[in-house]
Amino acid sequence: MDIGLLDVQNQKPENEIELEKVGVEGLKKYVSIKKPSKPYHVIVTINSYITLPSNLRGAHMSRFAESIAEIPNKAASIEDLAEKIAKRAYQKHGFHCYTEVFGEFPYERIRPSGKKEKAIAEMFGKFSTKNGVKIVGVSVNGILACPCSKELTGGLTHNQRGKITVELDVSKSEVDLMDVIEICKESFSSPTFSILKRIEEKEIVERIHENPRFVEDVVRKCVQLLREKHPGKYCRVKCVSYESIHDHNVCSEWRGIL
Secondary structure (H helix, E strand, O other): OOOOOOOHHHOOOOOOOOEEEEEEEEEEEEEEEOOOOOOEEEEEEEEEEEEEOOOOOOOOHHHHHHHHHHOOOEEOOHHHHHHHHHHHHHHHHOOOEEEEEEEEEEEEEEOOOOOEEEEEEEEEEEEEOOOOOEEEEEEEEEEEEOHHHHHHHOOOOOEEEEEEEEEEEOOOOOOOHHHHHHHHHHHOOEEOOOOOOHHHHHHHHHHHHHOOOOHHHHHHHHHHHHHHHOOOOEEEEEEEEOOOOOOOOEEEEEEEEO
């Protein structure tokens, strides 16, 4: 107990300015996430913040760690975990809390040969006690082939790996992350794979040349497919192409109501 010890955090600061985000980043937690087929286990990374009033010198940082430690190691989803941590931190601090949780999502994908292989997507959940907005998101790799180069060379083109990130507002209704992952994969010239035998590699290279897409095309395709599946939801879609013939990357982003 801290009886008799001065609470420095509650002192007035020298400069009375409200701070939008004060908190902790990079805290780890081992959790079991529910999945329709079976639960899976993952170590998540957590960032959690409060808005600090102008009349308080500092936040009680231990309360963030306590909020995370006190939440059970089982969660229905990564976004529900973010919500629980944020609400517990709100109770402890007395100020609104915004929490982000990042982890990995295991799934199966089908190679061109028809064989299955294990894959991993990046996933994240976010929740704000201030407005009750709950976000779930996923990042998936894919391949882009340049339509401009194909036109210039009479059929040849450069290609590169890209990453598409989708986040959706699930405050009122949930989404199936596997559905979102499939939409992301379909938006590229082709998905990526860990294992490709020669005949499969040939098929993938032919596929991307037959289906060249700019980074802008990928985002627009993804938005259109999401509109068909999840109309009316707030969404953000961003694609980054890790260019093979340039020193820089290129990107495209859309956000709005589907």
